[in-house]
Amino acid sequence: MPTTHASAAATDGHATIPVMFLTGPPGAGKSTAMKAFRRRFPGLVHFGVRVFFERQAELGTQLGLRALELAGPNRWWPDELVIEGLPGWIDENLPTATCLIFEGGYPRNRSHAADLDRVLAERGLRVNRVVYMDVPDDVATDRVLNRQVCVVCDTPVAEAIPVPGSACEQCGRPLVHRPDDNEQQFRKRLNQHRENAAQLLAHYEAQGVVVRIDGTAPPAEVAAALEAAAPDTLPDAPAERLPA
Numbered sequence: 001m002p003t004t005h006a007s008a009a010a011t012d013g014h015a016t017i018p019v020m021f022l023t024g025p026p027g028a029g030k031s032t033a034m035k036a037f038r039r040r041f042p043g044l045v046h047f048g049v050r051v052f053f054e055r056q057a058e059l060g061t062q063l064g065l066r067a068l069e070l071a072g073p074n075r076w077w078p079d080e081l082v083i084e085g086l087p088g089w090i091d092e093n094l095p096t097a098t099c100l101i102f103e104g105g106y107p108r109n110r111s112h113a114a115d116l117d118r119v120l121a122e123r124g125l126r127v128n129r130v131v132y133m134d135v136p137d138d139v140a141t142d143r144v145l146n147r148q149v150c151v152v153c154d155t156p157v158a159e160a161i162p163v164p165g166s167a168c169e170q171c172g173r174p175l176v177h178r179p180d181d182n183e184q185q186f187r188k189r190l191n192q193h194r195e196n197a198a199q200l201l202a203h204y205e206a207q208g209v210v211v212r213i214d215g216t217a218p219p220a221e222v223a224a225a226l227e228a229a230a231p232d233t234l235p236d237a238p239a240e241r242l243p244a
């Protein structure tokens with residue numbers, strides 16, 4: 001199994017940290033498992049496309065304003081815009097993060113992986129672990145058609161049918177059924193995912209960093225499997241609390 005070195009110095013002087021991403025079909029339970037994972041490792045910093053652009057828009061940055069203009073009907077952004085924002089996001093978080101984790105829309109295919117590898121390599125970093133969380137198509141479909149998520153931070157609600165008037169447990173914003181979580185669009189997303197994932201995984205399997213986990217288990221078991229699949233050196237304290 002490959003090793004990572006959370007405190008080793010990279011070539012340009014900053015600390016090198018583990019980088020991982022969590023991927024799998026929509027509805028596999030990635031966001032749900034991420035919630036538990038982030039509680040367990042508070043120093044890790046998470047890149048999700050929707051949350052990233054929502055934040056940029058709230059901050060009123062040039063990128064955020066363009067993202068508002070370019071957002072598709074289901075809040076899908078062009079790849080070029082993601083690549084434009086990614087280096088700044090990494091540089092902003094690198095000084096204090098103990099791990100960078102990508103989950104939620106990026107990277108989805110072989111071309112994204114090449115871009116991500118390049119941006120990381122420029123900073124003395126590489127992808128140390130890819131966790132692929134899989135469920136059969138019927139399980140994914142059933143989950144997604146019943147899913148409720150926060151309108152801003154995308155946090156899913158554990159109960160398929162939330163109490164009327166209830167709000168997001170993370171940020172207090174309203175809950176919605178995503179417009180693209182309907183049967184027809186979901187089938188398209190799922191087929192596209194299966195096609196893209198084969199190439200994405202082949203790319204990282206060649207580097208020996210892929211671990212597969214079963215998303216059909218109860219949430220606590222899935223969370224434990226994700227933790228077990230993480231790089232060995234993932235520190236569970238934020239960088240500023242670690243000894244120098």
Ligand SMILES: Nc1ncnc2c1ncn2[C@@H]1O[C@H](COP(=O)(O)OP(=O)(O)O)[C@@H](O)[C@H]1O
Pocket residue numbers: 024025026027028029030031032033143144146147148156157158159160215216217218219220222
């Ligand atoms: N292990 C699990 N068992 C049963 N239901 C789950 C599990 N994980 C997630 N769910 C539910 O399935 C739906 C999809 O989960 P989500 O985490 O949003 O998937 P993804 O982020 O992979 O698209 C949500 O309604 C969530 O509450």
